[in-house]
Amino acid sequence: MDKAWAKRAGLGWVGKHTNLINREIGSFFFIGELILDLELEPDGPITDYCGTCTRCIDACPTDAIVGPYVVDGSKCISYFTIELKEAIPEEVRGKFDNWIFGCDICQDVCPWNRFAKPHQTPAFNPHPDLATMTKTDWEEITEDVFREIFRRSAVKRTKLEGLKRNIGFVQ
Numbered sequence: 722m723d724k725a726w727a728k729r730a731g732l733g734w735v736g737k738h739t740n741l742i743n744r745e746i747g748s749f750f751f752i753g754e755l756i757l758d759l760e761l762e763p764d765g766p767i768t769d770y771c772g773t774c775t776r777c778i779d780a781c782p783t784d785a786i787v788g789p790y791v792v793d794g795s796k797c798i799s800y801f802t803i804e805l806k807e808a809i810p811e812e813v814r815g816k817f818d819n820w821i822f823g824c825d826i827c828q829d830v831c832p833w834n835r836f837a838k839p840h841q842t843p844a845f846n847p848h849p850d851l852a853t854m855t856k857t858d859w860e861e862i863t864e865d866v867f868r869e870i871f872r873r874s875a876v877k878r879t880k881l882e883g884l885k886r887n888i889g890f891v892q
């Protein structure tokens with residue numbers, strides 16, 4: 722439970738979109754743990770700075786944030802496009818806002834992400850060909866192209882078959 726440990730370690734608060742937010746850098750980061758046998762002094766708990774804001778809840782196109790601090794994973798575009806192995810249910814057709822792998826809408830609209838900074842990690846740079854791919858290139862994506870552009874990417878998780886399903890679904 723990465724978020725539970727991060728919250729207890731004083732790294733931030735869990736926002737209404739259920740991701741961990743840090744006041745200085747927003748929420749666009751991954752969380753990792755180090756398991757140590759050292760006695761360390763934890764930072765104190767961090768106040769929740771969501772206040773009366775409901776931007777993430779209002780913006781979620783599939784109403785996956787069913788209430789403040791509660792995401793119904795089975796309604797989230799991220800689940801449908803990354804984790805689901807079967808066909809995407811028809812009732813969410815037209816709601817994906819063109820997302821074909823994961824979704825960041827609830828974080829894009831979060832005011833705390835005005836403090837988010839671009840990463841400095843070359844391994845996270847997208848493959849250069851991604852920037853020039855046309856709609857037709859996506860529709861006709863082959864196994865070879867998929868393997869090359871997503872060689873070092875988490876997109877591999879959905880496999881070519883899953884990505885094609887997602888591309889077909891958002892059209």
Ligand code: B12
Pocket residue numbers: 722723724725735738739740741742748749750751752753792794795797799800804822823824825827
């Ligand atoms: C399953 C999972 C998903 C699922 C379900 C998400 C969900 N909200 O539950 C799906 C596929 C939908 C998903 C989507 C995304 N995910 Co995700 N996901 C996970 C994963 C693998 C496990 C989370 C989990 O178990 N959820 C199930 C329920 C039980 O968890 P929960 O309700 O949040 O639990 C809280 C409370 O119940 C309580 N609690 C529960 N158990 C316990 C136990 C103890 C001891 C304590 C004290 C408290 C406690 O504290 C928890 C945290 O607040 C974590 C990685 C990890 N290993 O932790 C990443 C993780 C949460 N995901 C992450 C990300 C980035 C995303 C996406 C943005 C990806 C994307 N771009 O599409 C979206 C965001 C969707 C959203 N609004 O949450 C990051 C979040 C980073 C951050 N800044 O917070 C994580 C931490 C991965 C990482 N290491 O960076 N994800």
Ligand code: SF4
Pocket residue numbers: 738780781782783784785786792796797798799823824825826827828
């Ligand atoms: S990631 Fe997208 S679909 Fe999932 S809760 Fe956030 S806005 Fe909703």
Ligand code: SF4
Pocket residue numbers: 736737738739770771772774775776777778827830831832833
């Ligand atoms: S959009 Fe507003 S309510 Fe949602 S996590 Fe960010 S500050 Fe909290």
